[in-house]
Amino acid sequence: MPRISSPITQFFNCRILKNHQLVEDYLYVQDGKIIDPEKMFWDAKRKPDIRIDCKGGIVSPGYIDVQINGAYGYDFSNDTDIIEEAASNISKGLLLQGCTAYCPTTVSSRPEVYHRVLKHLGPRDGSIQNGAAILGAHVEGPFISPQKKGAHELETLRTAKNGIADFDECYGLDNLRRYVSYMTVAPEVEGVLDSIPKLIEATGINISSGHSNATTAQSSQALKRGANMITHLFNAMHAFHQRDPGIIGLLGSSESETRPFYGIICDGIHVHPHSVMIAYYAHPKGACLVTDAMSAQCLPDGYYKLGEMDVDVTSGHVYIKGTNTIAGSIITMAECVRNFIKFTGASKVEALENATLHPAQMLGIEHKKGNLIHGADADILILDDNLHVQRVFVAGIEATKENIKFSEKV
Amino acid sequence: MRLIIREDPKAVAYYTANYVRQRINEFKPTRNRPFVLGLPTGSTPVEVYWHLVDFYKRGEVSFRNVITFSMDEYVGLPRSHPESYCSFMHRHLYDHINLRPENIHMLDGNAEDLAAECQRYEEKIKEVGGIELFLGGIGPDGHIAFNEPGSSLESVTRVKTLAYETVLANARFFGGDVNKVPKLALTVGVGTVRAAREVLLIITGAHKAVALAKCIEEGVNHMWTVSVIQLHPSAMVVCDEDATLELHVKTVRYFKSIEQVQEQLIGRQNISLKGSISKLVGYDPDQAYRPIADPSANEKSALDTDSSDVSHQDESDQGSITDSADDDQYSVDQSEDDGESDNVQEMDRNTLSATELTASGSSEANGTRTNGSLVPAAVTGNPF
Numbered sequence: 071m072p073r074i075s076s077p078i079t080q081f082f083n084c085r086i087l088k089n090h091q092l093v094e095d096y097l098y099v100q101d102g103k104i105i106d107p108e109k110m111f112w113d114a115k116r117k118p119d120i121r122i123d124c125k126g127g128i129v130s131p132g133y134i135d136v137q138i139n140g141a142y143g144y145d146f147s148n149d150t151d152i153i154e155e156a157a158s159n160i161s162k163g164l165l166l167q168g169c170t171a172y173c174p175t176t177v178s179s180r181p182e183v184y185h186r187v188l189k190h191l192g193p194r195d196g197s198i199q200n201g202a203a204i205l206g207a208h209v210e211g212p213f214i215s216p217q218k219k220g221a222h223e224l225e226t227l228r229t230a231k232n233g234i235a236d237f238d239e240c241y242g243l244d245n246l247r248r249y250v251s252y253m254t255v256a257p258e259v260e261g262v263l264d265s266i267p268k269l270i271e272a273t274g275i276n277i278s279s280g281h282s283n284a285t286t287a288q289s290s291q292a293l294k295r296g297a298n299m300i301t302h303l304f305n306a307m308h309a310f311h312q313r314d315p316g317i318i319g320l321l322g323s324s325e326s327e328t329r330p331f332y333g334i335i336c337d338g339i340h341v342h343p344h345s346v347m348i349a350y351y352a353h354p355k356g357a358c359l360v361t362d363a364m365s366a367q368c369l370p371d372g373y374y375k376l377g378e379m380d381v382d383v384t385s386g387h388v389y390i391k392g393t394n395t396i397a398g399s400i401i402t403m404a405e406c407v408r409n410f411i412k413f414t415g416a417s418k419v420e421a422l423e424n425a426t427l428h429p430a431q432m433l434g435i436e437h438k439k440g441n442l443i444h445g446a447d448a449d450i451l452i453l454d455d456n457l458h459v460q461r462v463f464v465a466g467i468e469a470t471k472e473n474i475k476f477s478e479k480v
Numbered sequence: 481m482r483l484i485i486r487e488d489p490k491a492v493a494y495y496t497a498n499y500v501r502q503r504i505n506e507f508k509p510t511r512n513r514p515f516v517l518g519l520p521t522g523s524t525p526v527e528v529y530w531h532l533v534d535f536y537k538r539g540e541v542s543f544r545n546v547i548t549f550s551m552d553e554y555v556g557l558p559r560s561h562p563e564s565y566c567s568f569m570h571r572h573l574y575d576h577i578n579l580r581p582e583n584i585h586m587l588d589g590n591a592e593d594l595a596a597e598c599q600r601y602e603e604k605i606k607e608v609g610g611i612e613l614f615l616g617g618i619g620p621d622g623h624i625a626f627n628e629p630g631s632s633l634e635s636v637t638r639v640k641t642l643a644y645e646t647v648l649a650n651a652r653f654f655g656g657d658v659n660k661v662p663k664l665a666l667t668v669g670v671g672t673v674r675a676a677r678e679v680l681l682i683i684t685g686a687h688k689a690v691a692l693a694k695c696i697e698e699g700v701n702h703m704w705t706v707s708v709i710q711l712h713p714s715a716m717v718v719c720d721e722d723a724t725l726e727l728h729v730k731t732v733r734y735f736k737s738i739e740q741v742q743e744q745l746i747g748r749q750n751i752s753l754k755g756s757i758s759k760l761v762g763y764d765p766d767q768a769y770r771p772i773a774d775p776s777a778n779e780k781s782a783l784d785t786d787s788s789d790v791s792h793q794d795e796s797d798q799g800s801i802t803d804s805a806d807d808d809q810y811s812v813d814q815s816e817d818d819g820e821s822d823n824v825q826e827m828d829r830n831t832l833s834a835t836e837l838t839a840s841g842s843s844e845a846n847g848t849r850t851n852g853s854l855v856p857a858a859v860t861g862n863p864f
Contacts, residue, residue: 096575108560108570115581 132170143479161201178211206251230261256282364398
């Protein structure tokens with residue numbers, strides 16, 4: 071609760087993303103939260119203490135990336151010995167890019183990896199000390215389809231013959247409950263469909279369908295059982311076929327409440343721009359922009375490790391070394407937002423909501439993240455008209471190169 | 481009473497805001513001698529406030545030593561409700577200017593003891609030295625604030641039950657549902673408004689025409705409470721052409737001609753902001769008498785120099801407001817009017833001041849013609 075005496079910050083000379091529109095208005099922040107100025111005004115007779123001139127720019131909630139494997143040379147699945155250092159540096163680096171909250175993503179790994187790293191990837195508030203907020207880990211696999219493993223290592227994949235016990239053995243149910251925000255599974259893998267509702271009840275995590283060959287019927291089953299998200303739509307799933315559109319077909323479901331959210335990578339490489347447009351207009355309210363970035367994000371071209379695999383980075387593309395398999399991306403959220411508009415012709419409001427509101431809604435946290443409503447965390451971006459990030463604020467404090475120091479992995 | 485007629489609500493809003501600005505600046509308020517302003521809510525005041533915010537942002541007025549009192553507030557509506565008058569004032573004015581929160585006084589419609597709240601309000605007004613300028617509107621039933629027909633003309637701040645017509649008129653702010661409109665309100669009394677040192681009423685729209693006619697052409701009557709301004713020593717009504725639709729042609733012509741007379745005969749420099757004339761400089765009573773032509777015949781000839789479309793004045797005139805006082809480019813020949821001097825002096829001091837003027841500043845700004853309304857002089861331009 072904001073204290074009466076704390077300084078009030080006012081953003082002025084700006085257009086704010088509010089009620090699905092950009093409106094000329096002021097935004098007030100106190101104690102790291104967005105506040106209703108009228109209470110302070112009438113009750114405490116307070117006017118703002120700090121005034122920030124946004125120079126006519128756009129004020130948006132900070133970007134939320136729910137699919138990111140690493141950056142600046144660090145990797146959440148590989149750097150298990152230095153996981154705290156990895157999380158710390160990635161959080162700070164992402165913050166300066168305009169991503170104020172994220173889900174550190176682990177690729178399919180052996181149980182010992184999860185037991186070692188998950189506790190360091192649990193929810194953590196964003197701040198100048200911490201960098202971007204961590205919303206909880208995204209465990210992508212290993213309960214996925216061997217035919218759609220993408221860059222994941224085959225030996226780590228498994229089935230859930232024993233139901234929820236297998237999940238416990240792999241991750242630890244307690245770890246899921248405390249540190250994980252959502253999990254990607256393939257609905258057709260043995261034991262997965264039945265485990266979905268039990269997992270949700272036992273741990274409260276969200277479930278996402280991905281890395282899967284599931285038919286539309288199977289995907290629909292998963293959705294009905296509570297899988298409210300699709301992991302990187304189009305990638306690592308059964309392609310769209312007119313008689314069996316697979317997981318992608320969920321976007322065409324006739325009643326909109328039964329359509330899931332879906333992550334979509336807008337680097338122009340993972341998904342053809344036209345496919346982005348087709349998917350978006352099939353289900354605009356579900357689009358969540360994600361980067362699926364890997365450790366080479368923000369590093370120069372060269373050779374790096376992802377999970378337990380080696381990859382090659384060349385001019386914006388990342389392949390498994392020696393193959394043509396895409397291993398991940400190195401795009402940033404800010405670029406995704408701009409590309410999205412290019413690909414679909416959608417409005418700025420829509421693009422921004424895909425990067426903020428929808429991911430927050432998917433995780434059920436839109437009351438405090440992804441939104442500029444009263445009471446939400448003051449994670450704010452000031453953008454120019456071309457949606458380039460000008461200034462970043464986390465918990466109401468501005469994050470700059472001076473007060474956010476981080477390093478790349480040596 | 482001064483009756484200033486302008487072409488449309490935009491011009492009325494601008495005139496009013498400009499007048500308030502100049503009054504504050506001329507008063508030069510200080511902490512110990514603040515400028516006390518009474519403020520209304522409603523759709524016309526919204527535009528007045530927009531202009532005031534604009535003046536503030538340009539540095540042309542400061543509200544640092546201004547104290548405000550609102551006219552009314554619904555009873556029982558939570559302060560955070562978007563239609564409460566607190567929300568309205570915050571949204572349209574208080575959030576944008578340097579008015580100090582402790583200098584803002586609003587009636588509390590959720591007070592435990594409403595009568596005590598009204599009493600407190602009256603006492604506060606006295607404590608700060610009374611209201612210098614009270615802005616207000618008029619209801620279609622001729623009420624000022626929520627002093628519905630039948631209110632005592634000496635009334636003080638109190639709780640009032642809203643008239644049916646008022647509830648209907650306000651339903652548009654509550655999604656068109658009359659059941660959602662509060663039925664009770666706290667309001668300053670007619671007496672409270674009369675006690676202010678100056679009253680300025682903003683009246684626009686054809687639906688207010690009957691009320692305006694009743695209030696200025698007929699007697700002082702508690703069924704049309706605004707009529708009480710006839711007894712006020714310093715009252716001004718700013719209205720648009722539509723609001724004059726029920727007035728006698730003679731009335732409208734009279735008030736318009738006053739503005740013209742002031743412009744031509746007396747000269748801007750001799751008229752104070754509040755309309756009094758202290759001396760006549762550059763005015764030679766020995767020159768031959770020449771009557772002022774009937775304003776309606778004059779619209780093209782005598783006023784060549786200063787017909788400019790009022791609605792353009794906002795954009796063009798912002799900077800030149802203070803300059804135009806000294807600008808004597810308007811080429812109306814002052815020597816023409818001297819014969820009128822006796823007549824001019826006989827007219828009521830207050831009424832003479834109705835014209836401010838089609839300041840030359842605005843005339844040079846935009847040479848466009850008005851659309852043939854009766855007296856372009858009155859219609860044009862920024863008066864100050």
